[in-house]
Every structure is written in structure tokens, then in C-alpha cells.
Amino acid sequence: MNDPKLQVSTIPVVRFSLDRSVATAFGCIILMLLGGALYSREFLSPEYLLQQLQISAFLGIIASGAMMVILIGHIDLSIPWTVTLGAMMATAVAGWYGDAGAVFAIPAGVLCGALVGLLNGLGVAYLRLPSMIFTLGMNAVVQGLMVLHTGGFAPQDHATDAMHFLAVGRPIFGFPNALFIWILIGAFTTFLLTRTVFGRRVYAVGNRETAAYLSGINTNAVIIWCFILSGAAAAFAGVLLAGYSTKAYQAMGDPYLLPAIAAVVLGGTNILGGRGNYLGTIAGVILITLLQSILAVMQMPEAGRQIIYGVVILAMLLSYGRSEIDRK
């Protein structure tokens, strides 16, 4: 028997909130731009907007992967050092193998990230460990590996020309390459989520793994693939970030964990999984990037930024996430 005191069912609200949160996020973006325009005309110039989009591309790529994991009701806390891993391995491979290395640099970096994702997925799917604890541990292991790697082998840390070109080049009508890449990855993610069997299974697992399992879905495989995608996306973003700042360095991924998760959640993806669309994530990423940019323009110190992140995330979750907690 269902017990009304222990369960809260608010399905209509949930459906409404999905649309509402995406709309709210886009509304906030417009408000912030208009508010910024009052401060300075620059905020509405195409150059500023293109620059914001270019910067948001890095976060956008990370958030695409993070979203896959959040959609299945898990979380990937190994993102920070996976980003760093991608950057460091790409530059190192370029250094080790000279010209041939430059060709394989980018795939090598992404592959390393996918490998971390695979291990995360295996731990979560087969050992059934809480994803947040296992990925936190994996983050520490990758950190250890990278400390050993940089200290022990003194690898090359310069980005290759290709990495630099992808991250900051603007060959076509001044349109940033990084933005192009985000659009490609975004299109791929959207295709995966809405036009493939895999996407349907992702939502099913996130909705209720028991029901998905009883319907014959290999839920462990879905979990593992989502973590692989998350690891690969984070590492690829790391490769581009290395290109952007011309080198790979320790802890370069640390500032991306909270913004990535925040972007996904602010875009209306349910933190418990099963609901969310990529449009929302785009909105969330742009929102976070603009927030960062405006705080920077206002010369808000890091301290204030951290507080504002935390408060914004909690406020949005409390306003439309709370009723879904008792779902299980």
C-alpha cells in the first residue's frame, strides 16, 4: 500500500517545472545582458557576445558529459582532474613522439579521459558504490598520477598548434572554432539523447533503474557508457583549455566542477536523473558564463563568486527540485 504520509507525488508540477526552468534560465540570460548593457554598451556588442560564447564552449563541452551522468541519476566528481589529465596527456604525447605525436595528441588525451570514465562506470555499475564517493576517489588517483607524471617525466606541457588552433582560431568570418566544436558536440549529444535507442535507455535508467532492468535493459552498460562519455568530454575540454592557455598545468580543471554541475542543474535536468534536455544545458552554460563574466567585470572577488554560485544553485534547487526527492 502506498502511504500518503511518506510519499509525495507531484508529477504535474514536475512536468511544468522542466519547461519553466529552461525558460527561467533563458529569461535570466536576457535580463543579465540587459542589466549589463545599462552598465556598459559593450555587453550587447557582437564581439563581446562571441567572446562569451567562445569561453562558454569549454564549460559547455564538460557540461555535455556531466549531463549524461546526471541524467542516469549519478554524478561525476572526477571531472576536475580528468580535465587536467586530458590536457597533460595530449601535450605529453605531442612531446614524446614529435610530429607523429602531434597527430595523436588530441585523440590520446580524449582516450585517457574515456579510460577514467570506464573505471568510474565499472565501479558504479558492478561494485554498486555510490558514484559520488567512487568518482571522488578516482579524482584523487588521477591527481596522484598527474603529480607523478609531471614530476617524474618532466613531459612537454606546450599545446600543439592544432590544439591552439581549435581553441582560439577564428578562421571562418571570425567565428570561433571552439564554439563550432561545442555546437558539434551539442548536436551529437542531442542526437544521442533524442534519436537513438541508447538515449531512450539513458532516460529510462535515470527514471527508475528497477523498471528499466525488468524491461530487459542492460542498465550496467548504460551506466558505463555515460561515465565514458563524461570522462571523454572532460578530457577533450582539457585539451582545448590547454590550447587556449597554450599549456597544460596542475589543477587546471579545478574551477570547472561546480560550474558544470550547476549549469546542468540550472538548465532543468533533474539531479536525481531521468529528466532534462540539452537546450536547458545550453542555457545553463551560457547563464553561468555570463554570471562569471559580469562578476568579473564588476570586479567581484573569487570569494563573492563562490558564495553566489552556492546560493544560486541552492535557491533554484529549492524552488523546483524539492518535491521530487521522495520519488524513490
Place this chain on the structure above:
Amino acid sequence: MSDVAPILEMKHISKHYGGIAALSDVDFVAFPGEIHAVLGENGAGKSTLIKIAAGVTDPSAGELYVAGKRVNFRNPTEAMAAGVVCVFQELSLLPDMTVADNLSIVAPPLRGGLIDSRAQRERARELLAMIGCEDIHPLELVRNLPLSRRQMVEIAKALAKRPKLLILDEATSALTAADVERVYAIIRRLRSEGAGILYVSHRMHEIEALADCATVFRNGRRIETFRKGERSVSAIVQMMIGRELIHHYPEKPTPDSGARVALSVKNLSWGQQLRDISFDVRKGEIVGLGGLDGQGQRSLLFALFGVLKGISGTVEVLGKPLRLSGPRSAMRAALPMALIPEDRKTEGLLLSMNIRDNISLASLSRFQKGLRFDRGREHFAVERMIESLSIKISDLAAAVSTLSGGNQQKVVLAKWLMTDPGIILLNDPTRGIDVGTKQEVYRLLRDLADSGVAVLFYSTDYAELIGCCDRVLVMYGGSIARELSGTDLNERTMIETALNVDDKGQAA
């Protein structure tokens, strides 16, 4: 007894879950110093009655009085404070804590504001001695106790609260005969001390031995209250069955003993829950699983679908052994299997996803076209299922949670019929759905059987099993107690077998 004020009085109590009435307009009275038996079939409303009295659930309408005072319990704590203590069927013990901790979880003996663990241990020892369980060490963890001992601890825990009204819900189902005698003695002593006792049990002989009076429930209504000895066992059984014959069942064809055996189960066991189960289901046959709730039927269906680990025995499909490694291997058996689970909301449906996604969920791979997913073909196939099951929907893209219970169940059926199963396992598929849809489900099952599908059908509704099934396996305590077919397949035999009384209506 009318000169004594009732300890519990319910006036016009109703309770609805969704659109389904679990209790309708019930008046009920229990007096102190009496043992009052509460009887009825599965789903008659007994557990809802208890939950309302114990503060676990609110009534939808009506008034509740305890010892003459109007009460409105918001939680079990308030009910306990008023002296109403319930021993629940699903145990409310904390597995990781010691017996002593569990016995004084709410109001432990304190010394200087802290729990006095020595006094608590002494108290536990006294309570355990009182129920004759000196063998249980107060520092033993509850999770290390066998079920029968846990049930005794649960009873001791209730006694520790010095109840004015003690409610026992199937509290002796796992006890040994000696323990049952001890529990009787305790209940009788409580009665002599002036406490009221509500006793829910399916065992007729227990009720004969204990109760001063009894109330029979059926379909959420109170049928009759009578004193001990006023009604014979067979009259009571008759009251529980009632005379309502509201359903029409599709006609059963004559059994075809030449049909191939689709599913063959031999010596299947799983821990204590399933014991040495063997049976066959032929193609075109509907076999029912009967018996009281919780006798292993649910575990049996899960076992066949590969969900349980550590099964012994063999399962064959069309003579080929089936690997019980999970739903995917069951779905790829020589005859594909399908399981309609009991709990639609957690096991059958993805509530916040739409109707189309839910129906195609189990057959996604057949719509794969290269990398892409052929949504056109999916749409066509889903539409066809909706049409053939006449599911009433406004929009394929509406969340399945917006549908009525009956239509939700049809969505689950549609999902599995889309996989073209050769063996269908159903776990109480008509619970909580309306009469019209039930009728359609019966028709559907018979049509499927006629087309050669083997059906294994568990239901808590005996009438349904009798009306639909060619044979019924009645389960008791994890094994098959008896197979009923032909003229044996009637409600009286079924209830008697389920209750474990013999056919003369005497307690066995």
C-alpha cells in the same frame, strides 16, 4: 460489555487511494478487556483499518475515538502516546541495532539525561523473559536473529510500551508452535489486565482459540461483528466470500493435454522463501498461483524471470534449460518470457516518461535502423498496441502518470505484448484497477492462451483465479500446498487450502 466505554471507536471511516476505496464508511468498536479478531480476504481493508488506528495513515473521512476522546493522529508517535501500539506485519525493527536498543528505542531509561545502557539491558532481559525468550541475548543485533525471533522481539517491543490497545497484524505468521502458545498467554494476560486487543490473522484455529468476538471485512466494508461461538467456521468463510458475482469470465476451452510443455520447473528452491517447487505450464494454458499474500508467489515469478540469485533447481523452456541470470536472458528464451510486475509505479512504469516511451521500452532494439532510431515505425507499432488494447489516451506524448490505474496497467501489458512473448508471468495485474478493465484483462489472457501463449497468473483475488485459470497452484509457506482443477477449483476449497484448514471446516 455495553457498560464499558470502548477503547477504540471508528465512525464512518473511509479511505481512498487514488480513486480506489480501501475502506468505505466503516463503523467499528473495540472494548477493553476483549480480544477482537479482524477477519477478511486479501485486500478486504484490514490493514488500512489498522494503519488508521496506529497513526500511519490518515482516514479520508470519518472520526476516530480512543478511550472516548476524539483523536487525529498525525504520526505513529502520537498514537503510541495515546496507548495504541501496533505490531506490524512488515517488521519495524532496526536491523543494525541491538535487541536492547530496539526494545527501548523511544523512551529509554535515562541517567543524568543519557541512556542508561545497563538499566536498558536489564529492562530488555525482563521483557524477553516475560515472553519466554530468555535465549535471545539483549546485545544481539536484530539482523542476526532469525525471522521467528525477530517477531518475538517485535512483540516484546510493543509490550514495553504498556499498550491500552494492542494491535497484532499477522504477528504470529513465522512463529514456532511453542512461541505461539507463549504469545497467547501474554495476550490473555493483557486482556485480564484490561487492555483491548485487535488480532488480525488468517489462521482460523488461532481465532477460535483466542478471540472473544470477531468482525469480518469484505471489499472495504464491515460485514458483521459477532461474539465467540455465534458463527461456525463455514459461516465465517461464507461471510468472507460474499455472494457478489460481478464478473463474467471468458469461457474455458477443454484442456488440451497434448499441447507442448512451455515452462517446466523442477525442485526450485530459494532460501527459506521458496521450497522445492515443481510444476509445468503447457502452451495455451492459464495456470493460476493462489494462496494468501506473501506465501512466495511473488518470489517465484521473480525467480523464473532471473531476478533472484542463489536459486537451486531447474527451469526449462520448451525442454531447453533456462539460465536464470536476468530479464534479458528470460526474454531471449526459446519462448520469450514477459513479467508483468506487481508494483506498476516502481517496477512496471517510468512514471514521468510518456506513453510511447513506456510502451516501446522493452522492444527498443527492434526499432533500430543503423545508428538511428526509427521513430516512425515505433509510432506505428505503439499506435497498433494502443488500438488493440483500447487504451484511452489523449496524447501519445502525455506522461503515463496522467492515466488512470486501469489504463496504466494496459500500458504495462502493451509494453510486454509488443515483445511477442510465448510465456507471460503476471503478478497480481488487476490490483487497484476498475471492473471494466479487469474484464478486458481476463478476455485478453484467454485470447493469448488460445493463440498458444503459456500464462502463469498470480492473483490475490480468488474469484478471479477460479474464473480465469485452467488450474490453480495454491501456495503456503513457500511451497505448493495443493493443485486445484476441475470441480475442486471453487472458492471454498481455495480459501480452505489457503488458510490451511481441512474441508470439513474444522481448524487443522
Place this chain on the structure above:
Amino acid sequence: MSDLRHRLYHNGGLLAAIGLFGLMFTIYVANHPVGLTAAVAATAANKAVLLALVAMAQTLPVLTRGLDLSVGMVFILANCMASAIVVGTIGEGLLGIAAVLGAGALAGFLNGAIVVWGRLQPIITTLATGAIYYGIALYIRPGPGGDVQSDIADLATGQLFGVVPTALIILLGVVVLVWLPYRNSVLGRAAYAVGSNEQAAYMSGVPVHRAKLLAYTLAGFLAAFGGLMLTFNTYSGEASAPIAGNYTLNSIAAVVIGGTSLFGGWGSAIGSIFGAFVLRTIEDLLFVFNLDPLWQPLFQGVVLLAAVSLGALRVLRIRNRLELFV
């Protein structure tokens, strides 16, 4: 005799952690170039007590089947606060200490309030509040610096009678004055009940909400106590995100090594103390055995991952596959 058997069984995880620590510490001392002098002991103790306090803090939410990812941030916040307000005369310093501990408890209460009344997941709640607490710490101390009342600091990090490290005495004091009373209070036991089976606890009339609130509040208090002790060791405050993250992660590992179940209802903060000691001794062992410092973070990471993976043993016991998905 049977009582003794049960007590041993209940404390098996704790005893294993103590045994492991004893073994490792013996190896450490035997191989230490100087041996066990008061100074060596005090240095080791001062370092270990910090993690021990944060691990105790982490234990409380874990017992209720929750998790507090903000313990490291509260630890750092208290460190920065203490470096700003635990100054001046001894009296002013003591007032400052009270303020720091109060702020820690408040941070913990906020976590608990959001989990209980906001009904958000503990994980996402504390991830977000952790950012807020870190922001406040940065606000107080944008760069490393500050000072601390040196009389109190010297007392807290020195040795009693020239032998026993004061930090250990303080830790013992926290155990006796905070943990043991909590463990034996009605709400403390309610926390175990909630972690063991929340629904059964509710049915039995256990005060579920108050138990969770108190667990998170005390967690904030203990983490702040750790931050205070850090300040006494370093005489300064630093809002360092890596240190905060490191303490959060290590606290979880210490809890697991100390025999507390990540699935709630089972374990003790004393076990977590020894879990923390084990982790710190591993670091010290790497030092005396001259392991290349470059290998240390990796080695620690692997130890942590292995420790949290102990939770996977649960999977072997499950006989109904549907229980895997809970």
C-alpha cells in the same frame, strides 16, 4: 562472558582499525631515525588530530545514511576565522574560539536544515553550501596570513608534563565530552536508527528530523574544531580549496577504514579517529621508507579508492538483484 563476545563483535571494525594503526605505528617508530621522542610524538599527533576531528565530523551524517561534502570547507572556514578573531588577550582568544565553534555549528545546522526541511539530497546540498563556506573563508582571508593567540596555540600544540601531546588530550576531551554523551543520548541513538532503516524508525516513533538536524550541526561543530586546531598549528589562516577537498576526501576514507558503513546505521566516531590515524601513519611511513615524494599522492589516492571500495562487499550478500538498485 557472552556480553564480552557481543561487545567484541559490535566493535570489530573499531578494533581492526586500532590494530592496523598499532601495527603501522610500531613499524613507523621502529624505522624512524630518532625513535619515539616526545617531539616526534607531538608532531605526529598534531597532524593526525586535525584529520581525526574532521573524520569524526563526517561520521555523524554518514551514520544517518547521509554525507557531508562541506566538512573540508567548514574546516578551512574555521581556520580563516580563527586566524582573524582568535587574537589578543587569552580572554579575547577564548571568546574568539567560542565564536569560531559557534559558526561551525551554524554552518552544520544550515546543512541539516536544507536536508530536512528543504528535502534536498545531502550530497548536492553540501556541495553547494561548501562553495558558500569556502567563499566566506576567501572573503575573510583572500591571501594566506593572519595570526593566532600564541599562548593558547602553544598550549594546544605542546606537550603536557613534557611527554603527552596536548592535542591528543584535547581529542580525548572531545570524545569524552561530545561524542560519548551524543552516542548515549536519545537523539544520538535516533541517528543510528534513521541510518539503519528510516521507515522503521519513523514507524517506531523515533524523532527522525531532530536526529538529522543534530547530526549535521555537530558535524559542523567538529569540523570547525579541527579548523581551530589547524590554526594553532600553522599560526595563520589560508583559504585553500585543495586542502579543503583533501580533508573532505580523507574524512570519508577514514570513516570507512574506521568500520562505519557508508550505508548508515553502523559504526562509531572513535573508529573514524583511528581511521584518520591510519591514513596519517601511511603518509609518515612513506616518509621514513623514503618513498619518492612524487609517488605519495598516487599512493594515497589508491589507498583511498581501495578503502571506499570496501563498501562493495555488500553486493555479495544481495540475493535479489532488484535490491542492487536501491
